[in-house]
Amino acid sequence: TQLLEQSPQFLSIQEGENLTVYCNSSSVFSSLQWYRQEPGEGPVLLVTVVTGGEVKKLKRLTFQFGDARKDSSLHITAAQPGDTGLYLCAGFIAGNNRKLIWGLGTSLAVNP
Amino acid sequence: ETGVTQSPTHLIKTRGQQVTLRCSSQSGHNTVSWYQQALGQGPQFIFQYYREEENGRGNFPPRFSGLQFPNYSSELNVNALELDDSALYLCASSLGRSTNEKLFFGSGTQLSVL
Numbered sequence: 233t234q235l236l237e238q239s240p241q242f243l244s245i246q247e248g249e250n251l252t253v254y255c256n257s258s259s260v261f262s263s264l265q266w267y268r269q270e271p272g273e274g275p276v277l278l279v280t281v282v283t284g285g286e287v288k289k290l291k292r293l294t295f296q297f298g299d300a301r302k303d304s305s306l307h308i309t310a311a312q313p314g315d316t317g318l319y320l321c322a323g324f325i326a327g328n329n330r331k332l333i334w335g336l337g338t339s340l341a342v343n344p
Numbered sequence: 345e346t347g348v349t350q351s352p353t354h355l356i357k358t359r360g361q362q363v364t365l366r367c368s369s370q371s372g373h374n375t376v377s378w379y380q381q382a383l384g385q386g387p388q389f390i391f392q393y394y395r396e397e398e399n400g401r402g403n404f405p406p407r408f409s410g411l412q413f414p415n416y417s418s419e420l421n422v423n424a425l426e427l428d429d430s431a432l433y434l435c436a437s438s439l440g441r442s443t444n445e446k447l448f449f450g451s452g453t454q455l456s457v458l
Contacts, residue, residue, distance in 0.1 A: 236386075274346070274434050274449025275387070320386050331402060332377075332447075334386030 235259055236321055238335035246343055248310055253338045255321035256303045261333075264304045264323035266295055269337070275320055278306075301326070311342045347371060348437050348450035356456045357425050365420040365453045369437030375399070376418040377447065378410060379434040387434055393418055394441045430457045 237256045245251055255264065263282045267275035279288050281297035281304060288295045292315075294307040304323075308315055322334045347370035357363050369376050375394045379387035389402035393412035407423040416437075422429055432452040438445040 238386075273451050274348075274436070276346075276449070277446055280446075322386070331389050331400060334388070336384070336386045 235333045236335035242339050244341040253306045260301050260326045261323035262326045267320040269318040313342045313344050316342050346448040348448050350450035354454045361425050362423045367418045367435030369416045373437035375438045375441045377436045378420045381432040425457045
């Protein structure tokens with residue numbers, strides 16, 4: 233059973249388009265993180281969200297944590313080829329802060 | 345560059361063999377976590393070491409073991425390798441074991457078991 237469901241699994245879009253990636257769970261998370269991973273590299277942390285309803289912006293990327301802290305979204309505006317990569321969400325379930333739970337990732341390809 | 349280095353970068357072993365993977369944590373970091381990432385999957389938590397002691401373990405059998413040294417570098421050992429152990433093994437270091445601490449990942453060791 234996958235505790236964190238990410239959708240879509242694959243996404244191929246043209247440069248300049250907008251997109252949203254979702255991370256959903258039936259469990260409550262004390263915090264949730266978004267990472268970007270390129271082939272042959274480890275994941276790199278983009279953002280951590282902690283408070284229900286929280287919205288964080290990182291240039292063209294907007295991250296939102298659901299009010300109930302069970303879901304999160306990543307929205308990219310005007311995608312660029314440099315945004316290509318695997319986007320992973322990960323979080324600590326409330327009351328269990330030793331094991332980081334990961335989603336399977338969304339593989340994004342932005343075509344020029 | 346995260347300051348976390350892993351060696352070797354690639355490794356090919358045969359079923360039944362044993363393997364040791366190494367990780368040098370970022371300077372000042374006393375916590376190291378190991379993850380297994382199969383192709384097309386998210387990372388799976390193997391275990392974490394904090395100041396040379398195991399500080400949590402995921403759902404991996406005992407043939408997956410580890411060590412952390414006084415300089416906070418770490419090793420992951422896998423005995424009796426199985427085909428399904430083929431994966432990217434990632435090491436992440438952090439300043440402490442708190443969930444607020446940012447994880448810095450190495451580039452991983454790609455292990456192929458034939």
